[in-house]
Structure formats: structure tokens, C-alpha cells
Amino acid sequence: MITLHINGLPVSVEQGTTLLEAAQFMGFPIPTLCHKEGLSPYGACRLCLVEIGEGPRARLVSSCTYPAEEGLQVRTASSRVIQARRIILELLLASCPQSKTIQDLASAHGIQQQRFKQEYENCILCGLCVRMCEEQMMAKAIGFRSRGEKRSIGTPFDIQSEDCRRCGACLYICPACELRCTYTEPERAICGGCANLRPPCLEKEGFEDMMCYMDPCVACEIKKD
Amino acid sequence: MNPKQIEKIIDDHHNGNQAGLISLLEEIQAKYSYLPEEALRIVSQKTGTSLVDLYGVATFYRAFSLRPRGKHLISVCLGTACHVRGGEIIASEFQRQLAIKPGETTLDHEISLETVNCLGACALGPIVVADGHYFSNVTVKKVEEIIHKARAGLDRIDIRSDERIFPIEVSCSRCNHSLMDKSRYIDGYPSIRVTVSFNLKHGWLRLSCLYGSFSVDYEYQVPLDEVVNFFCPYCHAELRSSSFCMDCGAPMVPLLVRAGGMVQICSRRGCKGHMLDLTGVNV
Ligand code: SF4
Ligand code: SF4
Ligand code: SF4
Ligand code: FES
Numbered sequence: 001m002i003t004l005h006i007n008g009l010p011v012s013v014e015q016g017t018t019l020l021e022a023a024q025f026m027g028f029p030i031p032t033l034c035h036k037e038g039l040s041p042y043g044a045c046r047l048c049l050v051e052i053g054e055g056p057r058a059r060l061v062s063s064c065t066y067p068a069e070e071g072l073q074v075r076t077a078s079s080r081v082i083q084a085r086r087i088i089l090e091l092l093l094a095s096c097p098q099s100k101t102i103q104d105l106a107s108a109h110g111i112q113q114q115r116f117k118q119e120y121e122n123c124i125l126c127g128l129c130v131r132m133c134e135e136q137m138m139a140k141a142i143g144f145r146s147r148g149e150k151r152s153i154g155t156p157f158d159i160q161s162e163d164c165r166r167c168g169a170c171l172y173i174c175p176a177c178e179l180r181c182t183y184t185e186p187e188r189a190i191c192g193g194c195a196n197l198r199p200p201c202l203e204k205e206g207f208e209d210m211m212c213y214m215d216p217c218v219a220c221e222i223k224k225d
Numbered sequence: 226m227n228p229k230q231i232e233k234i235i236d237d238h239h240n241g242n243q244a245g246l247i248s249l250l251e252e253i254q255a256k257y258s259y260l261p262e263e264a265l266r267i268v269s270q271k272t273g274t275s276l277v278d279l280y281g282v283a284t285f286y287r288a289f290s291l292r293p294r295g296k297h298l299i300s301v302c303l304g305t306a307c308h309v310r311g312g313e314i315i316a317s318e319f320q321r322q323l324a325i326k327p328g329e330t331t332l333d334h335e336i337s338l339e340t341v342n343c344l345g346a347c348a349l350g351p352i353v354v355a356d357g358h359y360f361s362n363v364t365v366k367k368v369e370e371i372i373h374k375a376r377a378g379l380d381r382i383d384i385r386s387d388e389r390i391f392p393i394e395v396s397c398s399r400c401n402h403s404l405m406d407k408s409r410y411i412d413g414y415p416s417i418r419v420t421v422s423f424n425l426k427h428g429w430l431r432l433s434c435l436y437g438s439f440s441v442d443y444e445y446q447v448p449l450d451e452v453v454n455f456f457c458p459y460c461h462a463e464l465r466s467s468s469f470c471m472d473c474g475a476p477m478v479p480l481l482v483r484a485g486g487m488v489q490i491c492s493r494r495g496c497k498g499h500m501l502d503l504t505g506v507n508v
Contacts, residue, residue, distance in 0.1 A: 143277035146284040156280035157262055157291075163276070 004072040019063035019074055020048055028076045031105055033175060034126035035064040039135055044126045049084050051075040060084055090114040095121040101175035122176060123153055129170035139163050142170060227450035231267045246274060250289060257449060259290040295330040295337040297375040300354045304343030307350035315351050316340055318368045335376060392434050394483035400460035401481065406431060411440050423453040439497060447494040455492060472498035
């Protein structure tokens with residue numbers, strides 16, 4: 001067992017536990033975006049930042065990937081952490097303003113506006129879809145391509161993948177997904193899972209017997225039970 | 226592209242283990258000048274690496290290209306030092322003159338243009354590298370000259386200084402008619418003209434007469450790894466010997482050497498297998 005201090009309180013956890021798990025165990029909320037139970041930690045969004053260490057050596061780390069260490073001092077809501085988180089949320093809003101998930105997170109942190117150049121990306125490169133497809137659906141149909149500015153998610157050669165079983169899991173998990181599906185060009189769509197649906201809204205347009213991946217919906221905000 | 230060749234590269238490369246994926250891709254790229262889609266699929270199947278991961282690697286590194294590259298590669302450095310010395314202007318001048326963007330290849334498949342981030346010769350910037358030859362302190366005026374030199378072939382073999390290379394004169398092994406063609410020069414020497422046919426196409430092919438040079442010129446582009454049938458343009462007999470290439474197994478093409486003896490070349494495009502048998506001749 002490893003003993004560490006989170007916000008001053010001692011906690012003992014097993015070797016290999018992440019700071020995020022330890023903090024959640026203690027009931028300290030840490031917002032996450034690219035972390036989902038059942039998928040391996042990836043540390044892409046940096047929203048789960050916490051501060052570790054003391055004095056000048058204190059630094060920010062992503063709690064979803066950082067393993068607990070003996071005697072570590074962790075602060076989950078210091079002013080430095082809150083400030084960094086707010087900047088990250090502003091940056092996320094700047095790239096993907098249409099995401100309901102990001103909007104919700106931002107408003108929970110009291111952010112009213114973002115100060116960066118507004119863009120309308122359809123992906124924040126959180127890698128959730130890639131991990132979902134590989135780890136839960138065992139398909140490995142989509143992945144990261146290129147690097148830097150050009151980094152993107154998709155199938156090899158941008159054509160429909162033979163490995164994709166069109167389960168829709170990647171759409172389901174995506175926090176920015178309403179634009180993810182490029183249904184007007186089915187052969188370039190990320191998996192073609194919804195090529196035969198008729199977005200944007202099934203329910204409003206009366207396609208009751210069809211399946212809708214989004215719950216709650218990111219675009220039309222219909223809450224389904 | 227020949228699936229067998231890819232499989233051979235894979236087998237030779239790593240004897241079935243997964244290590245060295247990047248150097249494997251490098252070898253394929255060296256052979257085809259790019260990574261054909263088909264090749265990546267075969268690599269994925271044979272090594273058990275998922276296609277997604279392969280594609281990720283192939284798109285991650287600048288050194289790999291998924292589209293065919295031209296015969297000559299011009300890289301313009303846009304690293305910090307070259308950038309402040311005007312690399313950007315040089316790059317756009319190349320784009321203007323070649324009418325392509327970085328990462329593209331001219332329509333005649335001759336020249337590919339790319340920009341790179343640092344070539345490690347910052348003090349001499351702006352740097353341009355054409356087929357491995359460095360040009361320093363490049364100005365807009367020099368751009369045209371570099372393109373011209375690249376097209377002419379910077380890698381052209383220097384015949385006088387390289388002793389392994391010498392011109393030969395050949396004739397048809399059936400009718401003994403000389404195959405030398407003085408109307409068209411390759412590598413600065415009269416070319417060897419034969420007729421080839423493949424895939425229902427039938428046309429001339431000119432080879433360099435320099436033993437050791439593999440420069441060719443053709444009427445119809447022969448796809449890499451294609452085995453073609455050679456014919457004498459005069460007696461129309463098929464030029465085909467009973468022996469097979471030691472490198473790839475394709476039939477060999479026999480040609481009589483004027484000075485005596487025989488040279489055999491492999492009939493597979495891109496294969497460099499050949500045999501020289503100058504019986505009783507002092508070279
Ligand atoms: S729909 Fe296709 S790409 Fe998406 S998770 Fe399922 S298998 Fe993977
Ligand atoms: S497509 Fe969606 S889930 Fe996948 S990386 Fe982009 S934002 Fe994340
Ligand atoms: S409910 Fe939302 S996700 Fe579903 S079809 Fe309508 S708009 Fe799309
Ligand atoms: S949840 Fe930890 S980095 Fe995204």
C-alpha cells in the first residue's frame with residue numbers, strides 16, 4: 001500500500017492506482033474529458049490536472065495518468081490548478097465550440113467567454129474513439145494519422161475500413177461528434193455506421209424506429225431515457 | 226508493383242519477427258520511391274501489425290510518402306536560419322517554376338518538391354538539396370539552374386572517373402545486326418535500341434550502353450517489377466536465353482558484345498541482375 005496526501009488528507013491506495021482514482025475515492029471531484037472507465041488512460045486533454053510537490057518544485061501533472069507515489073502531496077483545486085483548467089477549457093471552446101460536453105464543463109467552471117481565435121474543429125484529438133474502437137470493440141479500424149497541425153483521426157487511406165463493424169461506438173463516445181460523421185460523403189465517413197440514417201435529427205423528423213447514437217444529444221438537446 | 230517482391234523484402238528483412246518496422250518501410254520506399262497502398266496491406270497481413278498503426282507511422286514521418294515521387298527530389302530548407310535568410314522566397318520560386326506545391330510531383334513524374342525543417346548547414350543558408358547534392362546561399366536567380374541540373378541528372382555517373390563503368394557495343398544474338406542507335410544518346414553514348422512488349426503494349430526501349438548504368442528511355446512506361454519480352458527490332462526474333470536471373474528468377478535477355486562474348490540482362494524492370502561473359506577478351 002502507498003500512502004499519499006490529497007488536499008492534506010492522508011489516503012492509502014494500492015500500487016498502480018492513479019491520482020485521479022485516489023482523489024475520486026476520497027470524493028474530491030476532478031473534471032475529465034479524455035478519460036473513461038474501461039479505456040486505458042491517455043492524458044490528452046489535460047483537464048484533470050492536479051498540482052503535486054511542494055514550494056518551487058510544485059508542478060502540474062495529469063491525474064489520470066500519474067501513478068500514486070509514497071508521501072506525495074497532491075492538491076486538486078489550488079488556484080494554480082483552477083487557473084490552468086480554465087485556460088484549457090477556453091482553448092477547448094476555441095477549437096470545438098459546438099460540443100455540448102465542452103460547453104457543460106466550461107459553464108461548470110464559470111467560464112463565460114473564451115479569449116482565443118475562434119475555430120470550428122470537429123475533433124479535439126482526445127483519442128477516445130481510437131481507444132474505444134481498439135479496446136472495447138476490438139476492431140482497430142480508426143487511428144491517428146500524420147502529426148502536428150495535420151494530425152487527424154480516420155481510417156487508413158481515408159476509405160471505408162474492412163475492420164470496422166459499424167457499431168457506432170466511436171460516435172457514441174466522441175465529445176465533439178456531431179460533425180464527426182460525414183454522412184454526405186459516406187465513403188469517406190469515419191466508419192459509415194450512420195450512413196443510412198438521416199441526420200441531423202431523427203426524433204424531430206419522426207424517424208422513431210431508427211437508432212440515434214447521441215444520448216443526451218449534443219445538437220438538439222433532446223434527453224432520451 | 227509485385228506482391229511477391231514485397232513479401233520477399235519482408236522475409237529477407239526480419240525473418241518473421243516484428244522488430245524494425247520503420248526500416249522495413251524504408252526498404253519498400255527505397256524500392257518504389259513511395260509506399261503503395263497494396264504494399265502496406267501486405268506488410269500488415271504478414272507482420273500482424275494493424276493497418277491503422279502502419280498508416281499512422283507512414284503518415285507520421287516526413288521521410289515516407291504515400292504518393293509516387295518523381296525521379297528527382299528537391300528539398301528546400303525552411304528551418305529558422307534558412308527562413309530568415311529568405312528560404313520562404315526560394316520555396317515559392319520553386320513552386321512557381323515547377324507549378325506544384327511542396328509535397329507534390331510534377332505531372333511528368335520528373336521532380337518532387339518538399340520543404341524540410343533543417344538540413345544542418347544553417348550557416349550556408351538558404352539551403353536547397355537536389356538528389357542529395359547541396360546548394361548553398363541559394364538566390365531566386367539560382368532556382369532555375371538547380372531545376373535544370375536536377376532534370377539533367379545530378380547523379381549522372383562520371384564515366385571517366387569510375388573505372389567499373391565502360392561502354393559496350395551490342396548486337397542481336399540471332400541476326401547479329403547491331404542494336405546501337407546513334408540517333409538517341411543516353412548517358413552521353415549511343416543507346417541500345419530493342420523492342421519490348423508487355424500487357425498488350427508494344428514499343429521501343431532504349432538502354433544505356435554503359436555497363437553498370439541502368440538508365441533507360443521508353444515509349445510506354447514499364448511498371449516496376451514487370452517482366453517484359455524483348456525483341457530484336459530488325460529480325461523480330463525474341464531475345465530470351467534459357468537461363469534465369471539469379472536475383473529475381475525472370476528470364477534473361479542475351480545480347481552479343483561486339484568485342485566478343487555475351488552480356489545477359491534481366492528482363493524484369495527495376496531488377497539489376499546481369500551477367501557479363503567476355504570469353505577470351507581482355508577488358
Ligand atoms: S463504428 Fe467502426 S470505427 Fe467506430 S468504433 Fe465501431 S468498429 Fe470502430
Ligand atoms: S473524433 Fe471525437 S472521440 Fe475521436 S479523438 Fe476526435 S474528439 Fe475525440
Ligand atoms: S437526437 Fe441528436 S444525435 Fe440524435 S439524430 Fe437528433 S440531433 Fe442527431
Ligand atoms: S482526463 Fe486526464 S488528460 Fe484528459
